[in-house]
Amino acid sequence: MAENRLQTPAPNAGAVPFSRPSTPATHTLQIGFCGLGAMGYFMARNLASSRKSHSLPVLVYNRSVAKSQKLLAEVGASAVKVADSLEQVATECDVIFTNLANDAVVSSIYNEFAKALAQSPPTRAKIFVEMSTVYPTLAGDLDRLLSSNPHTHLVTSPIFGPPALADAGKLVIAMSGDYRSKKEVAFLLVPAVGRKVIDLGGNVEKAPTLKLIGNGMIMGANELLAETLTFGEKSGIGQQTVYELIKEVMPSPGFIFYGNKMVNDLFDGSQGFAIDGGIKDANHARRLSAELNCPMPAVDNAFRSLIGARAMYQAQGLAGTQRWDVLDWSALIASSRVAAGLNPFDSAQGTGVVRDD
Numbered sequence: 001m002a003e004n005r006l007q008t009p010a011p012n013a014g015a016v017p018f019s020r021p022s023t024p025a026t027h028t029l030q031i032g033f034c035g036l037g038a039m040g041y042f043m044a045r046n047l048a049s050s051r052k053s054h055s056l057p058v059l060v061y062n063r064s065v066a067k068s069q070k071l072l073a074e075v076g077a078s079a080v081k082v083a084d085s086l087e088q089v090a091t092e093c094d095v096i097f098t099n100l101a102n103d104a105v106v107s108s109i110y111n112e113f114a115k116a117l118a119q120s121p122p123t124r125a126k127i128f129v130e131m132s133t134v135y136p137t138l139a140g141d142l143d144r145l146l147s148s149n150p151h152t153h154l155v156t157s158p159i160f161g162p163p164a165l166a167d168a169g170k171l172v173i174a175m176s177g178d179y180r181s182k183k184e185v186a187f188l189l190v191p192a193v194g195r196k197v198i199d200l201g202g203n204v205e206k207a208p209t210l211k212l213i214g215n216g217m218i219m220g221a222n223e224l225l226a227e228t229l230t231f232g233e234k235s236g237i238g239q240q241t242v243y244e245l246i247k248e249v250m251p252s253p254g255f256i257f258y259g260n261k262m263v264n265d266l267f268d269g270s271q272g273f274a275i276d277g278g279i280k281d282a283n284h285a286r287r288l289s290a291e292l293n294c295p296m297p298a299v300d301n302a303f304r305s306l307i308g309a310r311a312m313y314q315a316q317g318l319a320g321t322q323r324w325d326v327l328d329w330s331a332l333i334a335s336s337r338v339a340a341g342l343n344p345f346d347s348a349q350g351t352g353v354v355r356d357d
Contacts, residue, residue: 016190017199018183027124028055031188032093034086034109035132036062036071038270039159040099042166043131043193045071047097048079050192057081061089090116094124095185099131099159102280103138106130110142117149126152127181133158133215133277135284136205143177143204153178155185156204158211159194162257162272169193174214176200176207209288216285219278219329220298222258223305226333229262234340239263239347261330265347269326275313278329279306308335312344 031051033044040062048058052075061083062068068082083089089096090113100106113128128146130139143154155177165171171194175182179202186197200206225246232242243259260266269275282303289296309331316322323345334344343349 012190015196016186017197018179018186020187021180021183027094029094029184029188030056030059030092032059032061032083032089032096033099034061034089034096035099035101036060036064036067037099037101038163038273039166040131041067041071042163042169043097043099043159043171044080045075046166046169046192047188048075052076052079059083059089059093061086086112087116089113091120093126095127095129095188097129097131101132101277103134106132106134106138106142110145114145114149117146117152121149122151124151125181127155127178127184128152129155129157129185131157131159133211133281133284134208136208136212136288139204139208153181154204155181156207157185157189158207160211160214161194164257166193170195173197174200174207174210177202177204212281212285212288215281216289216296216299218254219282219285219302219306219332220296221252221254222330222332223298223302225255225259226262226305226336229259230333230336230340230342233337233342233347258330261328262333263347265345267328267331267345268324269328269331270324272328272330275306275310275327275329275331278332279303279310282306302332305332305335308338309333309344312338316345 031047033040033047036044044058044060051058057078057080059081060068060071065082072080072082086109096113098106098109100109130142139154139156146152146154155175157173157175159166160172160174161170169192173189173194173196175186175197182199190197198210200210228246229239229242233239240263243263246255246259261272282299285296285299286303289299306329310327312334313322313327313331331345338344
């Protein structure tokens with residue numbers, strides 16, 4: 001009987017490349033989450049909901065308190081508590097997740113964490129989990145900043161997937177850093193937040209590097225997708241017909257997801273990935289490729305298209321004709337459309353494809 005139990009696969013076997021951590025004997029983990037943006041909100045919500053019945057409420061912090069209050073209203077006080085300050089999160093929590101907009105914000109937040117820890121040094125293990133898309137060397141800087149405090153570790157853990165997958169708890173999670181800390185974090189995140197962890201070892205710069213590689217692949221694929229759909233429209237075949245072909249011969253989730261956005265002009269960045277974030281990631285990927293002497297022309301092309309699309313949208317803002325507050329990075333198709341003589345953001349004002357039946 002005991003032998004059969006030993007042979008039974010553990011829950012999420014294969015999704016988490018670590019053995020399960022030992023159960024804390026002295027206290028229940030206090031979890032904190034900073035950054036409730038398009039991705040962070042869903043991750044914090046799912047994490048809090050998964051722990052609602054058997055642990056302390058997740059302590060959440062966001063620069064805009066309204067988002068914290070919205071999350072509290074959605075999941076209830078038994079799952080979420082709103083933090084008054086970053087100092088409270090840093091000192092009261094055992095595991096602190098951060099998902100922030102860019103490197104400058106990450107640096108600012110972590111400097112505030114470090115200041116709080118210097119004033120109140122930890123007496124037990126404390127793990128910071130940085131989930132943003134940052135330049136890899138920043139991760140090393142954060143690790144050095146935090147490691148001056150006793151019992152403190154950094155795990156870099158960027159995530160792959162659009163907001164819809166964050167909502168569904170189906171993200172793919174990269175992870176690098178201290179092994180024991182990764183074990184603790186991985187079993188908090190899977191299956192609550194993500195479906196799989198990819199372990200990149202002990203060097204905290206490796207997970208952010210994989211994130212840039214992955215985002216570079218996605219933006220390069222989006223550039224190809226944009227050019228292909230525009231080519232189809234200008235040829236008289238029609239972008240919808242080309243999109244149907246793509247779904248048949250190259251049915252990857254990314255092509256299907258972003259192709260649908262492009263074909264239907266779904267460029268609301270508040271429901272997706274803001275174009276400024278895409279430009280930031282493209283800059284990081286291009287910088288890293290230059291440092292490694294590894295050309296990425298697909299990323300270079302996507303970067304130009306993203307810059308062009310943003311410039312056109314800013315011009316619409318000056319004219320008072322903008323349709324969305326934030327532009328999605330799938331709107332890079334605007335550059336291909338304009339180069340082909342089409343309307344950048346409204347495909348209904350295209351070539352007026354007429355079938356030759």
